[in-house]
Amino acid sequence: MSEGRRVRSIARRLARGFLLRLVFTLLLVNLLLVTSALGFAAYSLEKAALGSQWQANLNRDITADANLRGRAWVDGLRYHFALPGQPAHTVPLGPQLSILALSMNTLIAGEAVLAWLQYRSFRRRALYLLDPLQQMARTAQELSSLRLDEQTFHSLEDAIASLSVQSPGARLATGHSELSGLEAAINSLIERMHESYRQQNRFVSDASHELRTPIAVIRGYADLLARWGKDDRKVMEEAVEAIQGEADNMQRLVEQLLFLARGDAGRVPFTPTRVDLALLAREVHEEYTLIDKQHAWRLRADEPVWARGDEAMLKQALRILADNAIKFSPQGAPITLRAFQNAQGQACLSVQDNGSGISPEHLPHIFERFYREDPSRGRGGTGLGLSIAQYITQRHQGHVEVTSVEGLGTRFTLSLPPAGAETEAAEPQAASQAEG
Numbered sequence: 001m002s003e004g005r006r007v008r009s010i011a012r013r014l015a016r017g018f019l020l021r022l023v024f025t026l027l028l029v030n031l032l033l034v035t036s037a038l039g040f041a042a043y044s045l046e047k048a049a050l051g052s053q054w055q056a057n058l059n060r061d062i063t064a065d066a067n068l069r070g071r072a073w074v075d076g077l078r079y080h081f082a083l084p085g086q087p088a089h090t091v092p093l094g095p096q097l098s099i100l101a102l103s104m105n106t107l108i109a110g111e112a113v114l115a116w117l118q119y120r121s122f123r124r125r126a127l128y129l130l131d132p133l134q135q136m137a138r139t140a141q142e143l144s145s146l147r148l149d150e151q152t153f154h155s156l157e158d159a160i161a162s163l164s165v166q167s168p169g170a171r172l173a174t175g176h177s178e179l180s181g182l183e184a185a186i187n188s189l190i191e192r193m194h195e196s197y198r199q200q201n202r203f204v205s206d207a208s209h210e211l212r213t214p215i216a217v218i219r220g221y222a223d224l225l226a227r228w229g230k231d232d233r234k235v236m237e238e239a240v241e242a243i244q245g246e247a248d249n250m251q252r253l254v255e256q257l258l259f260l261a262r263g264d265a266g267r268v269p270f271t272p273t274r275v276d277l278a279l280l281a282r283e284v285h286e287e288y289t290l291i292d293k294q295h296a297w298r299l300r301a302d303e304p305v306w307a308r309g310d311e312a313m314l315k316q317a318l319r320i321l322a323d324n325a326i327k328f329s330p331q332g333a334p335i336t337l338r339a340f341q342n343a344q345g346q347a348c349l350s351v352q353d354n355g356s357g358i359s360p361e362h363l364p365h366i367f368e369r370f371y372r373e374d375p376s377r378g379r380g381g382t383g384l385g386l387s388i389a390q391y392i393t394q395r396h397q398g399h400v401e402v403t404s405v406e407g408l409g410t411r412f413t414l415s416l417p418p419a420g421a422e423t424e425a426a427e428p429q430a431a432s433q434a435e436g
Contacts, residue, residue: 011130015123022118026111034104041096046081049089058083062093074098211253214246256384260369263391270310270395274419277305277314277339277349284318285337294331301339306419307347309396314349314414317389321351321412324385328355328410346398347418352411358404366402389414 047054058081065076075094082088171187221239228235262268278301285299307314318337325335333354342348358366365371367390370383389412393400398416 008127011123011126014126015119018122019115019119022115026115030104030107030111033107034100037100037103041100042079042081045079045091045096046089049081049091050083053083055083059088061088211250214250214253217246218243253384256388259388260384260391263395268313268395270313272308272310272396275307275309275311275314277301277307277347277416278303280311280315280318281337281339281349284315284322287319288322288326288335292326295326295329296332296334298334298336299338300336305339305341305347307396307416308419309416313392313395314416317392317414318349318351320385320389321414324412325351325353325355325410329353330355341418342415344415345418346415348413348415350411350413352409354409357406357408357410358402359406363402363404367400 042060046058050058061080063078063080074097075092077093077097079091079093080088081091171190221242225236225239230236259268281301282299285297285301289297322335322337329335335354336350336352338348338350338352340348340350367386369387372383390400393414393416396416398414401413401415402410403413404410
């Protein structure tokens with residue numbers, strides 16, 4: 001039997017099983033309808049004859065004329081009911097049963113059409129669902145019919161053995177069209193491995209370079225202390241202050257490296273809750289108004305902007321953007337923090353400065369780890385802040401938008417999914433319970 005016939009046969013069997021279950025369900029429904037119709041008809045006849053004297057415990061009986069056969073036997077059915085101790089009322093059942101039979105015949109005819117349509121629809125659906133299996137079977141059959149000679153396998157083995165993981169241009173090429181799909185898959189894997197290897201080498205090199213500078217500074221001032229610091233208090237104070245500063249820079253760099261490493265491994269704690277971004281922006285605005293008196297801090301967060309996220313991580317990302325704005329803005333320049341909802345319904349946080357801006361050729365690279373446009377843009381930083389802000393935003397299933405014009409300033413916007421309706425509904429209830 002061909003694969004197509006086998007699949008159609010399976011679809012027919014599935015459809016038959018579905019049809020049998022449907023017919024059985026319809027029979028039960030019809031039985032319930034007939035029982036209900038007969039009970040309602042009996043009640044109507046009794047109520048019409050007895051009026052207000054009707055009660056549930058009537059004497060009831062059905063008789064039939066034994067001399068009649070066929071349709072006449074149905075017409076000879078009689079329904080008798082009476083109050084206890086009262087004469088009986090007799091009603092012929094033939095007219096009611098005829099109406100009931102006609103109604104049921106019409107209903108059964110409609111159900112038969114419905115069952116047939118459902119059968120056809122289910123069979124088409126089964127064929128559609130079985131189509132991927134049919135394609136897999138067809139592909140497996142084609143593979144089983146494929147005959148590769150021994151030379152082809154030797155060519156594949158030699159091509160794989162000649163690959164060099166150290167060479168960025170390494171490619172698998174056997175020259176056999178039958179293996180083109182396998183070659184493409186292996187070459188794609190090799191490209192991804194080389195790109196990962198390149199990024200890892202660059203990361204290690206940049207991290208080593210960033211750590212080399214503070215270590216060299218600490219070593220130099222330690223030597224200075226060893227030579228003259230014991231006798232010269234000014235030299236000692238200068239050396240201690242410099243060592244403390246470089247130690248703080250190293251600690252900050254190591255913490256950022258650990259954060260990114262945990263993020264790459266999926267081990268950064270993430271506890272999303274319903275967060276008001278406007279309140280978060282106000283808190284950060286109050287912090288920087290106190291710690292940075294050299295810039296004019298502005299806030300635009302009048303209405304609540306609800307998002308679902310980790311409040312500590314979002315505040316960390318906003319602080320990173322605020323620190324960046326401080327570094328690249330002249331004294332007295334305004335820095336604006338804003339919380340709003342954009343036209344797409346996303347909850348947004350933005351930081352805008354009036355600094356030097358970022359040149360267009362450097363914009364695509366600013367989120368790369370340790371990337372700096374020039375040494376002057378790395379003042380007091382590690383080159384990891386924007387990478388961390390981007391990771392936090394992506395962890396919240398959002399994205400970072402950057403708008404920058406050289407000489408005018410830069411605006412970073414974190415666009416996040418809004419808080420869901422279920423969360424919004426649950427928040428007032430939880431607040432009321434906490435107050436109680």
